[in-house]
Amino acid sequence: MPQAIISPSILSSDFAQLAVESQRMINEGADWLHIEASQDPGKLIDEIREHGMKVGVAVKPKTPIDVIFPLGHMIDMCLVMTVEPGFGGQKFMTECMPKVKALRERFPELNIEVDGGLSLDTIDEASKAGANVIVAGTSIFKASNPNEVIKTFRNKVTAEQVKYSKLD
Ligand SMILES: O=C(CO)[C@H](O)[C@H](O)COP(=O)(O)O
Numbered sequence: 343m344p345q346a347i348i349s350p351s352i353l354s355s356d357f358a359q360l361a362v363e364s365q366r367m368i369n370e371g372a373d374w375l376h377i378e379a380s381q382d383p384g385k386l387i388d389e390i391r392e393h394g395m396k397v398g399v400a401v402k403p404k405t406p407i408d409v410i411f412p413l414g415h416m417i418d419m420c421l422v423m424t425v426e427p428g429f430g431g432q433k434f435m436t437e438c439m440p441k442v443k444a445l446r447e448r449f450p451e452l453n454i455e456v457d458g459g460l461s462l463d464t465i466d467e468a469s470k471a472g473a474n475v476i477v478a479g480t481s482i483f484k485a486s487n488p489n490e491v492i493k494t495f496r497n498k499v500t501a502e503q504v505k506y507s508k509l510d
Pocket residue numbers: 425426427428429430431432457458459460477478479480481
């Protein structure tokens with residue numbers, strides 16, 4: 343099944359607006375939604391599932407990871423932002439790695455995505471912390487051999503993930 347990963351900048355905590363935005367993306371064919379700003383994440387997760395979609399929750403660097411713990415068993419993926427959302431080319435925030443580690447320890451089967459500053463210099467740290475979905479812009483698009491970079495990312499993630507019960 344094709345998987346569109348859409349990370350909308352929905353800054354409003356207005357549930358009605360979230361519902362409209364979500365519906366619009368469903369109509370466009372998305373089967374993943376990432377939503378960070380919601381007053382009632384449990385309700386939103388249920389609604390997304392009712393539409394047959396998978397659910398991802400994103401946390402910005404300053405958001406403590408324990409807000410995700412009660413949702414961990416209800417979601418398919420957690421995106422741990424490793425830069426402030428906004429634009430590519432920023433520096434990877436090492437200080438976000440304990441959040442990835444804490445999540446992985448509690449949820450061995452959860453897809454944990456990291457986004458921002460991922461490169462050949464930072465993939466070891468991210469994969470060892472437990473991330474298994476890597477979003478990378480600069481390090482791929484500026485590489486002389488993008489395929490090699492992608493292959494290295496995959497190999498490193500795979501090598502670390504065998505420690506856990508499932509790879510997705
Ligand atoms: O858009 C972003 C943040 O909002 C991402 O960080 C971006 O997609 C990844 O880019 P890079 O690998 O250059 O950090």
